[in-house]
Amino acid sequence: MMTVWTTRTTMADRRPVVSARVRIIGWMFGVLTLALGALVFLTWQVLAARADDSADDELTHEANKFRAFAASPAAASFQRPEDLLDRWLQSNLPDDSEALFTIVNGNPYHRSQGSPPARLDTDAAFVRRLAGATEPAYGWIDSTAGRVRYGVLPVRIGAQPVRAQLVVLEFRDLIAKPSMEAARALVIIAAITLVLAAGASWLVTGRVLAPIRQLRTTAERISETDLRRRIDVVGNDDVAHLARTFNTMLDRLEDAFVAQREFVDNAGHELRTPITVIRGHLELMGDDPRDRAETKALVLDELARMNRMVDDLLVLAKSDRPGFLELGEVNLTELVVEVVAKARPLAERAWRVAATADATILADGQRLTQALMQLVSNAVRHTKTDDRIEVGSYLDADGSVLLWVADSGPGVPPEDRERIFERFARGTAQRRTEGAGLGLAIVRSIARAHGGDVRLAAGPGARFELTLPAGVEAE
Template identity: 50%
Template sequence: MSEIRRGVTARTRILGWILLILTIAVSIIVVTTARAELSRVKVQAHTELQHEVEKFRDFASSPSSGDGGGFNSVQALMTSHLQNNLPEHTETFFSIVDRKEDQRSVDNPPFRLDQDAEFVAEAAKVTTPEINERSTPAGPVTYAIVPIQMQGSSQTGQLVIVEYLTPEYDEAWATIWTMTIIAVIALAMAGIFGWLVAGRVLSPIRQLSETASRIGEEDLSRRIEVTGNDDVAHLGVTFNRMLDRLEAAFAGQRQFLDDAGHELRTPITVVRGHLDVMGDDPEDREYTLDLVGDELRRMSRLVDELIMLAGSEGPDFLMLAPTDITDLVFESFSKATALGTRNWVIDATPEAFGIVDEQRLTQALLQLAANSVDHTDTGDTIAFGGRTTADTIELWVRDTGSGVAEEDRERIFQRFARSKKAKPGRRGTGLGLTIVDRIARAHGGSVSVSSVEGEGATFLIELPWHHPEVEDQ
């Protein structure tokens, strides 16, 4: 239940942030659009007033009027204009002559400013053209007043053009409210869709959390069910791969402890058993102490090799440096000849330098040589060799001994594994070839064996060839 609550809380939190951002964005769009629409109404009204003023000026300067020549008075000029110019449904015209309302255009305006004595009195005082705004019982209006005076006449007048803004404002607000309703519906749909999408997106993460909380050392088999190909799916795949590595590491650790316990238990049992039955006879005591010392030395070697294997996964296992591979092969060969009386030969040497750990590679070659000594007789041949290719270094140790059985060729590189062809009485730790394998892997390479039973075996170490930088002399 707590997992469900956490999932709902996380989904709600994400959805809340998404809706907050969308609400802010939509609000900015709606407010900006509303201001633009309301501003457009005023701009359009002022444009229409300018247009009507220009129409009147054109009419007054036409040949038929001729600077008033066609009309004998200001009143006649404005009356003729009002008769010939029909107003739109949102406007009205009227004239003022000698400070009194005179004629009105043929229409039915929502409010008659020509009957507003206060407005008529103010308009009659205007001597220069002006555009202004005013509130009326029918809503806001914008108007233009054009003063008129005819040459040779004492009569004065004003043409008043009125634009009623309420119908345009009503259309603008209808647009604004429509946008607002659409925005609210869109936000609601975005909320529902976001809730579903957030649930789908968070589901693998929630499943990952639940799986991680149930995973323990005793149960590493659980995995995330991955669907799709998005970032969350890749996260699930990465998590599953991590679990694979953890499971393999824990399995290897358990196997390592089981194998080490088994290998250490035998010499401990031998030592304890002989000490328990050791008598007072000097010869018996000497024999027992020699045997116990031998077993303790074997245990010490085993522990040292186990410690080295445990450290082979660490970053400081290798100490890389530019190394002459030819010298490495010769020095390893010279040391190996002391391991036993065999026909020791060198097949080939690579004339090259490489970035390797000289001591670890020498250890690996000597371990392979010791393994060959254990599987050969006095007259057999053990050969060292090496060569380089375009991007690899190859080092090998071959012998003409008993060879490696086909079923053993992969198994012998595992911890405590021994070949079925091992000599009777041989008491190795079973870690030698494992150490060779770890040294090769630490260098980024590998070790393999090719063999024909009864005709010998060849152990090949392949390493990537990292060329040291050559400095100009």
């Protein structure tokens, strides 16, 4: 009886050793799977929504271009709507993700140059539905190339009845392809992370449980050879030390867990932070109306911050792609004056228009305005009421252009002068300000897209100079 009792106790002691290892790995793998799955799903949804917005923006852009063309003096000579539409199709080359075709007298007439992703002008039911349009209409339709955002613009010459339409097609799946490929890459990274986490967990838990197995072996040996010996689990003995070692291991696992959850760069971390804040406050939200109102305000603020972060990330992602800039003639004096006018409502500062160059350059005026406004916002955050902020421009003798924003604030510490232009970088010696640390990175991307750069000049306060190379002056 004594032998049987000892054997059963030994078998019962052996089972939890294996199951404990499996439970540790299972819980960690499950939590990591849920966290990465939620993050990938949210990223996918955000990118999909941005793709829909991009399709709408492109559709609106094409419609506005056609309206401007139809109202131009060059279009006044056309007596038939089909002639007007033909001229528009000849002069307007669509992107790879869009297509144009015309309808005259209820039948498909002509389509834009190139091969569209899908031929919707051959869809008789679709053409018949759009042929009767007398007012602009928009909608969605499925095609062999995925979802398509379409718009139909009726065309009338003088008092003639409407008998022609321009159809604009934006292939949403092609617009979303780069974003979806990035999302799929995140899925692959998440899967690899799970595999590596599982492998690391298996190795670490094996090492962590080794002292417990040794402790069990020692206990079995003592019980079998010397029943008078005991294992003291109180105080600063080996078991207490093992517990502390186990807790240290858990700390390392937590650090590894956090590291595994991050994506390729800090973007994943920055996007998860507002999600965590929102979830935490929603979980703690009670029934008190004041508590609910405060939580709602915080959630909306975090969502707005996440939206700004996604917008900034998209700007940085597009900055290296063709078509990021829409070049046109930009008057430097008007640019500086416009930026200062837009900046005045931001804060009570001593706003100044410094020296301006009376010159017109070939550049993207909206992107340059975005860069200068980013520098102005940065200056506002680091200055006080009535501090000086000035914006200026200068055309050098060699044709290079200098745009700057200067302030009389505390300036930038020497150790931060280079790193502040990196993505997600913030000053180490300054108070933490709102934002993800992407503003100056966006300014640098815009400057480099123009072939120039941005630098922080020496001197009192902070003076950020955006340089554009020679040869950009418009004729």
